[in-house]
Amino acid sequence: MKLFQIEEPEGGPADPGAPGAAIGIDAGGVRAEVAFSVGGNALVLEDREGFEQALPVPASGAGIAAWQEVFEGARIRAERALARPVTHAVIALASRPDSGAETQLLAAAESAGLTVLRLLTSPELSAEASPALAAAILAEELAPRSPLPAAPDPG
Numbered sequence: 001m002k003l004f005q006i007e008e009p010e011g012g013p014a015d016p017g018a019p020g021a022a023i024g025i026d027a028g029g030v031r032a033e034v035a036f037s038v039g040g041n042a043l044v045l046e047d048r049e050g051f052e053q054a055l056p057v058p059a060s061g062a063g064i065a066a067w068q069e070v071f072e073g074a075r076i077r078a079e080r081a082l083a084r085p086v087t088h089a090v091i092a093l094a095s096r097p098d099s100g101a102e103t104q105l106l107a108a109a110e111s112a113g114l115t116v117l118r119l120l121t122s123p124e125l126s127a128e129a130s131p132a133l134a135a136a137i138l139a140e141e142l143a144p145r146s147p148l149p150a151a152p153d154p155g
Contacts (some may be wrong), residue, residue, distance in 0.1 A: 015142040020085030022143035023078045024128025027057050028094035034074045035136035042133040067108035090139040092120045092131035117142040
């Protein structure tokens with residue numbers, strides 16, 4: 001399934017400082033999965049034909065560079081599928097990292113252009129949805145919203 005966006009003739013938002021989309025990333029398996037949610041309906045995002053890339057999850061002791069590569073790949077996959085910037089993520093992991101590993105994960109995500117809204121572990125996730133889908137739904141809920149434009153003054 002491919003997502004597409006319909007815009008008004010004037011184009012998209014004019015504020016480049018506005019937050020981008022928020023995604024869910026499942027980094028708890030062998031390969032990372034990326035998902036996006038709208039209205040609580042989540043969908044795993046796939047690469048377009050000809051742009052496929054593997055997103056292998058690094059070993060627990062891997063450094064920042066290995067995790068940054070995965071997070072950059074996840075962001076790029078989402079931006080291509082959504083045709084819009086991605087700036088935030090909820091990341092699902094198999095288990096809770098120790099404080100040093102958590103600091104490295106957050107730094108790697110930041111270096112990849114993602115602000116982590118929350119780290120989740122398998123026990124925190126609903127059994128009803130895959131970790132990527134559950135993370136995407138939570139990302140939608142936690143994502144910062146662009147301020148609404150002020151209403152014109154009727155007077």
